[in-house]
Amino acid sequence: MPGELTQSRNEDSEGSKFEMSALKIKKGSSSHSAYDLRDPNAEVIGSHTLAVMVDNEAGVLARVIGLFSGRGYNIESLTVAEVDHAGHRSRITVVTTGTAAVIEQIKAQLGRLVPVHEVHDLTVEGPSVERELALFKVAGTGEKRVEALRLADIFRANVVDSTLESFVFEITGTPEKIDAFADLMRPLGLVDVARTGVAALARGV
Amino acid sequence: MSRQMTGAKMVVQALKDQGVDVVFGYPGGAVLPIYDEIFLQNDIRHILVRHEQGAVHMAEGYARSTGKPGVVLVTSGPGATNAVTGLTDALMDSIPIVCLTGQVPTFMIGTDGFQEADTVGITRPCTKHNWLVKDTNKLADTLHQAFHVATKGRPGPVLVDIPKDVQFATGTYTGPREAKVSHYQPKVKGDLNKITELVALMEKAERPVLYTGGGVINSGPGASQLLRELADATGFPVTSTLMGLGAYPASGRNWIGMLGMHGLYEANLAMHGCDLMINLGARFDDRITGRIADFSPKSKKAHVDIDPSSINKVIHVDIAITGDVGHVLEDLIKVWKSRGRKVNKDGLAKWWSQIEQWKLKRCLSYKNSDKVIKPQYALQRLEELTRGRDRYVTTEVGQHQMWAAQYLGFDAPNRWMTSGGLGTMGYGFPASIGVQIAHPDALVINVAGEASWLMNMQEMGTATQFRTPVKQFILNNERLGMVRQWQQLLHGERYSHSWSESLPDFVKLAEAFGWKGIQCKDPKDLDDAIMEMIDYDGPVLFDCLVEKHENCFPMIPSGKPHNEMLLGDASTEGAIQAGGAVLV
Numbered sequence: 001m002p003g004e005l006t007q008s009r010n011e012d013s014e015g016s017k018f019e020m021s022a023l024k025i026k027k028g029s030s031s032h033s034a035y036d037l038r039d040p041n042a043e044v045i046g047s048h049t050l051a052v053m054v055d056n057e058a059g060v061l062a063r064v065i066g067l068f069s070g071r072g073y074n075i076e077s078l079t080v081a082e083v084d085h086a087g088h089r090s091r092i093t094v095v096t097t098g099t100a101a102v103i104e105q106i107k108a109q110l111g112r113l114v115p116v117h118e119v120h121d122l123t124v125e126g127p128s129v130e131r132e133l134a135l136f137k138v139a140g141t142g143e144k145r146v147e148a149l150r151l152a153d154i155f156r157a158n159v160v161d162s163t164l165e166s167f168v169f170e171i172t173g174t175p176e177k178i179d180a181f182a183d184l185m186r187p188l189g190l191v192d193v194a195r196t197g198v199a200a201l202a203r204g205v
Numbered sequence: 206m207s208r209q210m211t212g213a214k215m216v217v218q219a220l221k222d223q224g225v226d227v228v229f230g231y232p233g234g235a236v237l238p239i240y241d242e243i244f245l246q247n248d249i250r251h252i253l254v255r256h257e258q259g260a261v262h263m264a265e266g267y268a269r270s271t272g273k274p275g276v277v278l279v280t281s282g283p284g285a286t287n288a289v290t291g292l293t294d295a296l297m298d299s300i301p302i303v304c305l306t307g308q309v310p311t312f313m314i315g316t317d318g319f320q321e322a323d324t325v326g327i328t329r330p331c332t333k334h335n336w337l338v339k340d341t342n343k344l345a346d347t348l349h350q351a352f353h354v355a356t357k358g359r360p361g362p363v364l365v366d367i368p369k370d371v372q373f374a375t376g377t378y379t380g381p382r383e384a385k386v387s388h389y390q391p392k393v394k395g396d397l398n399k400i401t402e403l404v405a406l407m408e409k410a411e412r413p414v415l416y417t418g419g420g421v422i423n424s425g426p427g428a429s430q431l432l433r434e435l436a437d438a439t440g441f442p443v444t445s446t447l448m449g450l451g452a453y454p455a456s457g458r459n460w461i462g463m464l465g466m467h468g469l470y471e472a473n474l475a476m477h478g479c480d481l482m483i484n485l486g487a488r489f490d491d492r493i494t495g496r497i498a499d500f501s502p503k504s505k506k507a508h509v510d511i512d513p514s515s516i517n518k519v520i521h522v523d524i525a526i527t528g529d530v531g532h533v534l535e536d537l538i539k540v541w542k543s544r545g546r547k548v549n550k551d552g553l554a555k556w557w558s559q560i561e562q563w564k565l566k567r568c569l570s571y572k573n574s575d576k577v578i579k580p581q582y583a584l585q586r587l588e589e590l591t592r593g594r595d596r597y598v599t600t601e602v603g604q605h606q607m608w609a610a611q612y613l614g615f616d617a618p619n620r621w622m623t624s625g626g627l628g629t630m631g632y633g634f635p636a637s638i639g640v641q642i643a644h645p646d647a648l649v650i651n652v653a654g655e656a657s658w659l660m661n662m663q664e665m666g667t668a669t670q671f672r673t674p675v676k677q678f679i680l681n682n683e684r685l686g687m688v689r690q691w692q693q694l695l696h697g698e699r700y701s702h703s704w705s706e707s708l709p710d711f712v713k714l715a716e717a718f719g720w721k722g723i724q725c726k727d728p729k730d731l732d733d734a735i736m737e738m739i740d741y742d743g744p745v746l747f748d749c750l751v752e753k754h755e756n757c758f759p760m761i762p763s764g765k766p767h768n769e770m771l772l773g774d775a776s777t778e779g780a781i782q783a784g785g786a787v788l789v
Binding site for chain 2: 059062063066070101104105108109114117
């Protein structure tokens with residue numbers, strides 16, 4: 001994206017025109033990192049799903065997470081598991097946000113870590129499927145309990161545990177679908193939620 | 206060839222097999238088995254330092270002056286944490302270092318054992334990679350991998366943490382040839398299409414500039430040779446970052462001096478006004494770019510870097526070439542020659558006459574004095590009296606460092622060792638010892654400020670013990686000069702804690718360690734005193750009392766573009782605006 005990077009970094013320098021001092025940094029501009037002084041409205045910030053193939057060795061997750069926190073990048077969601085037991089290879093799926101230039105930089109920084117084999121940006125490399133699994137505990141009796149069960153059916157959630165006062169639903173879908181289900185369950189007695197974070201694969205071969 | 210041996214013996218064997226001849230280290234409980242093995246052999250020389258930070262800086266000096274990785278051996282806990290500054294310095298400046306640390310035995314890890322620290326956790330962000338070895342059978346392979354990672358691609362520091370029980374246990378040793386092939390194989394050849402695109406721009410460019418960095422030095426002497434060939438054949442002007450000095454000779458026809466915050470007027474204006482910028486192994490550091498929005502606004506930019514994350518990180522470039530500078534230069538020259546060695550002769554002639562105009566500004570001129578030694582004068586004399594000798598220069602960090610970069614000339618790579626990225630005060634003295642260990646007969650000078658120098662002065666004992674005749678040339682202004690300069694320009698002349706109080710008598714200090722001490726304060730005595738320092742066969746502490754309030758110019762104030770430089774006589778009041786004040 002020619003030109004975008006220069007544009008996004010202009011903020012540092014424009015500060016000097018506006019007589020900005022260290023203590024007058026715009027509120028909220030450093031919500032993601034203590035060092036992030038860029039105006040969040042400067043450029044389109046997109047959400048990207050990255051698949052990172054790594055050696056499953058001690059400390060590899062700390063290395064990846066440390067890179068994100070150390071350089072002030074965001075992590076919206078992160079999942080990791082060994083996907084090739086014989087080859088000791090793990091797949092880290094990380095959903096992150098940033099301008100196009102920041103996303104490029106994140107990919108380059110990930111790519112140069114020694115245990116990282118491949119980095120794929122599923123958001124730009126073509127169509128992909130994203131799924132997340134969540135467990136919802138909903139407590140209630142009477143009409144609310146019936147309504148929860150009815151909505152669970154509509155969302156194709158399974159009941160994996162049941163008592164006279166509660167259900168545990170298992171639901172799989174996009175993060176948006178799970179968010180929608182959570183919104184519906186909240187007035188019906190939502191007690192607890194556990195979410196796995198996003199797992200994603202590119203479509204086709 | 207695999208053999209059974211203890212982990213401790215494997216360490217020494219692996220170092221030998223990797224061609225290591227010197228280790229900089231300090232013993233302690235968790236590395237005693239390795240020190241036992243060092244005791245039992247004569248192939249590897251061990252340099253006993255006085256503080257682990259010194260060990261890493263010595264290894265850096267060794268590495269930068271030889272092109273080989275520097276090796277450090279320290280104990281667990283405080284040994285490892287003391288090494289952190291050195292490792293971070295090596296990471297920022299891309300210096301290959303292999304640091305071996307002892308660790309409490311595996312069964313004690315996590316119990317807060319004596320001298321236990323989470324070494325791999327602490328050093329993860331300040332190494333290129335690190336390993337905790339829990340199985341003696343994997344130790345040899347890990348050590349060979351460590352050398353591979355430290356030296357391949359963009360060089361950097363690596364650390365191998367070895368618990369004491371792994372050192373005692375017996376396992377199978379594998380040599381470097383049998384070691385597992387690492388998947389870490391950075392690309393060294395550049396994309397030929399991109400290189401051809403760059404050549405096409407070079408053929409037409411009216412105002413080209415070669416902007417070179419430490420990557421040219423790290424790529425090896427061949428890359429410096431190719432850079433000279435390219436510059437001389439095309440007639441393009443060459444400027445360099447602090448890290449790249451010496452890659453193109455300072456005496457070369459096309460040299461226009463160092464660029465950046467304290468770079469030369471002509472170099473910075475050439476960067477600002479060029480129409481084609483060719484970045485070879487530099488990283489658009491904030492000391493170089495100044496205000497990003499106004500950085501070289503009219504130029505097409507090409508960037509050659511072995512580290513893809515350096516490209517488009519700060520400055521968006523038009524042609525990005527990922528690869529080793531040496532390999533890319535080789536292809537670049539081939540392609541340029543095969544297309545008929547074309548350059549825009551008229552454009553270049555005009556460009557050079559413009560550069561000659563800028564040079565007339567004589568941006569390095571200063572008001573000399575016959576009463577007090579000006580730091581610039583001291584360095585000019587040092588340059589004059591040492592030029593042509595087999596000379597290596599290290600520096601500490603601050604004004605003296607910038608003056609050294611401005612007034613000393615380097616005609617060969619690997620002759621200039623300074624802490625650029627991290628700006629580590631206390632770097633230069635231990636680094637000079639490391640350089641001298643690698644080049645016992647050379648003249649090794651550390652240009653220092655008194656405040657920086659004191660930060661690692663404990664290494665005087667190391668220099669005495671190992672008979673390294675290092676020359677410590679201290680420009681003593683009894684101030685933290687660069688801090689004082691910023692306080693003058695930016696903080697209303699409130700000189701908060703920027704003076705050096707209770708300084709030692711440097712001559713007596715030298716004598717206390719068996720060194721020679723020289724003090725000089727009269728410009729008339731300076732030449733003789735410098736010659737006395739050079740001619741003395743042993744370490745010298747040269748206390749050069751200089752003007753206390755000299756400022757370092759030219760200077761691009763923080764947050765300003767290249768064409769808004771401050772020169773020596775200019776008014777500096779309000780030079781840095783509030784917006785620039787948040788920058789460093």
